[in-house]
Amino acid sequence: MIEPGMEFFLDPSRCIGCQACYHACAECDTHRGVSMIHLEYTDRAASPQTVPVVCMHCEDPACAEVCPADAIKKTADGVVQSALASHCIGCMNCVLACPFGVPRYLPELDLMMKCDMCYDRTSAGKRPMCVTVCPSGALAYGPRPEIEALRRERPMNTFVFGPQVVQTKVHMMLPVGVEALEIDVTAFMTSAPEATKTHHAEPGAAA
Amino acid sequence: MPEVPTWKDHFPISWVDDHFVTRREFTKSLVWVSLATFLANAVLAVLGRLKRGWGNETLPQVQVATLDELPVGGARVFYYPGVDDPCLLVRLDTDRYVAFGQKCTHLGCPVNYRAAARRLYCPCHEGFFDVEDGRVLAGPPSRPLPRIALERRGAELWAVGKA
Numbered sequence: 155m156i157e158p159g160m161e162f163f164l165d166p167s168r169c170i171g172c173q174a175c176y177h178a179c180a181e182c183d184t185h186r187g188v189s190m191i192h193l194e195y196t197d198r199a200a201s202p203q204t205v206p207v208v209c210m211h212c213e214d215p216a217c218a219e220v221c222p223a224d225a226i227k228k229t230a231d232g233v234v235q236s237a238l239a240s241h242c243i244g245c246m247n248c249v250l251a252c253p254f255g256v257p258r259y260l261p262e263l264d265l266m267m268k269c270d271m272c273y274d275r276t277s278a279g280k281r282p283m284c285v286t287v288c289p290s291g292a293l294a295y296g297p298r299p300e301i302e303a304l305r306r307e308r309p310m311n312t313f314v315f316g317p318q319v320v321q322t323k324v325h326m327m328l329p330v331g332v333e334a335l336e337i338d339v340t341a342f343m344t345s346a347p348e349a350t351k352t353h354h355a356e357p358g359a360a361a
Numbered sequence: 362m363p364e365v366p367t368w369k370d371h372f373p374i375s376w377v378d379d380h381f382v383t384r385r386e387f388t389k390s391l392v393w394v395s396l397a398t399f400l401a402n403a404v405l406a407v408l409g410r411l412k413r414g415w416g417n418e419t420l421p422q423v424q425v426a427t428l429d430e431l432p433v434g435g436a437r438v439f440y441y442p443g444v445d446d447p448c449l450l451v452r453l454d455t456d457r458y459v460a461f462g463q464k465c466t467h468l469g470c471p472v473n474y475r476a477a478a479r480r481l482y483c484p485c486h487e488g489f490f491d492v493e494d495g496r497v498l499a500g501p502p503s504r505p506l507p508r509i510a511l512e513r514r515g516a517e518l519w520a521v522g523k524a
Contacts, residue, residue: 215374224372227379235376 156231156276159297162285163309164208165327168292169193171204175284175293182272182283188260190236190269191284206292208284209234209256209269210313211323217248217257217268225266232323233273237266253315271324298325306330316340420522425450425460428516434476438463441509441520447471448509449481450518451492458518460509461495467502481506 173193180189192207215234218226225241226248228234237248237257244264248257257268272282276295285295294301301309309325314336328335373379425439431452439460441448447463451474461481463471470485480498481490488500495506508524 218374226374227376228374230375230377 156233156271156273157279158231160276160295161298161301161309162208162211162271162282162324163294163296163301163327164206164324165292165294165305165307166196166203166205167307167327167329168290169204169206170290170292171195171202172289174287174289175206178283178287179269184274185236185267188267190267192256192258206284206288207254207256208282208293208324209271210254210311210320211271213321213323216251216253216320220247220251222247229273231277233271233276235273236268236270239263239265242266253313253318253320310335313337422512422522423520424514424517425511425520426518428513428518431458436474436476439520448520449474450511451481453479453492458511459492460511460520461490461506462509465502466497466504466506467500472506 171193175191176189176193179191180187190209194205194207195201196203196205211232211234213232215226215228218228218234221237222245223241223243225237225243226234227238242265244259244261244266246259246266248266248268249259257266259266272280272284276282281295282293285293288294298309305327307327307329310328311322311325312334313320313322313326314334316338326335370378371380420442423439423441425441425448426437431437431450433452433455436449436451438447439450440446441460448460449463449472450458450460452458461472465472465483465485465488467483467486467488470483472481472483472488472490474480474492475482478489479492481492481495482488483490483500483502486501488502489498490496490502490506491498495508497503497505509520510522510524512519512521
């Protein structure tokens with residue numbers, strides 16, 4: 155059980171793209187060699203800015219809602235688990251449904267795997283692997299008052315995708331003056347595709 | 362609050378609401394049930410021993426019949442050593458008597474005597490015992506019938522212990 159009051163904070167503006175989180179995650183014994191965290195370039199042609207993407211652990215997880223095999227479960231403390239290997243049928247419904255683009259389908263395993271907030275660590279009172287290695291505080295884990303005292307940015311966990319409101323367990327740090335994050339999905343989809351194209355920063359992949 | 366549809370009740374997203382039993386939980390329950398069965402049997406065995414004594418108790422001596430009470434080939438029930446222990450007395454010949462515990466050693470049904478075949482017969486599962494020494498001749502029982510030692514005292518037959 156994750157200690158009550160311990161929360162995950164994500165601050166993309168602090169990300170320096172060092173990939174420490176990516177490698178630390180891949181070193182974990184429960185999914186050795188496969189990283190559950192993504193590191194995305196926001197606009198690679200124009201900027202070196204990267205964004206770490208962990209599972210946001212939605213209160214009403216779309217991935218689990220669309221899973222036809224009952225493979226994605228949510229724990230009592232609000233962590234949405236990775237797919238149960240014995241249940242997952244590799245249909246990729248979750249990959250398509252997640253508004254944050256978190257789940258990934260691994261064809262060689264015919265299995266979806268995603269971030270589970272290092273449940274083996276956090277439920278034992280430890281910080282997630284990625285947080286322990288992040289040198290810039292883009293990934294943080296701790297009591298909310300502690301984070302609020304240290305940062306100017308404000309934590310927020312309500313995301314508005316068009317008409318849909320998504321509440322998450324993981325908090326995004328918003329810059330001063332920004333109160334809410336509204337994403338007009340349809341406008342985003344019809345906007346200039348080249349300018350908003352994101353790229354995975356994956357070591358080994360052709361850059 | 363809207364009523365939860367059946368499929369959602371069967372396959373809830375939340376772990377807490379799920380009735381799914383993992384293999385580990387199932388195995389654990391098997392182990393505990395086996396252990397409980399073993400312990401319960403051990404307790405019952407010890408209690409049974411305490412009640413009966415540890416085998417060195419002196420059995421009572423009871424008069425079971427007079428010599429000419431039974432016809433040759435006849436049998437009758439008596440209770441020995443306690444009132445809950447039915448036994449069968451059989452007159453084999455003019456002067457030969459044998460007695461056995463009447464509870465079949467398979468599942469405890471009462472055996473009866475078949476004079477023509479000179480066998481003790483348990484009708485529950487077709488068990489046969491030799492009337493001479495109580496050994497199993499056929500059927501599911503695996504142990505011989507317990508024999509009761511008899512003693513002739515004048516014109517009376519007495520049960521004096523277990524043979």
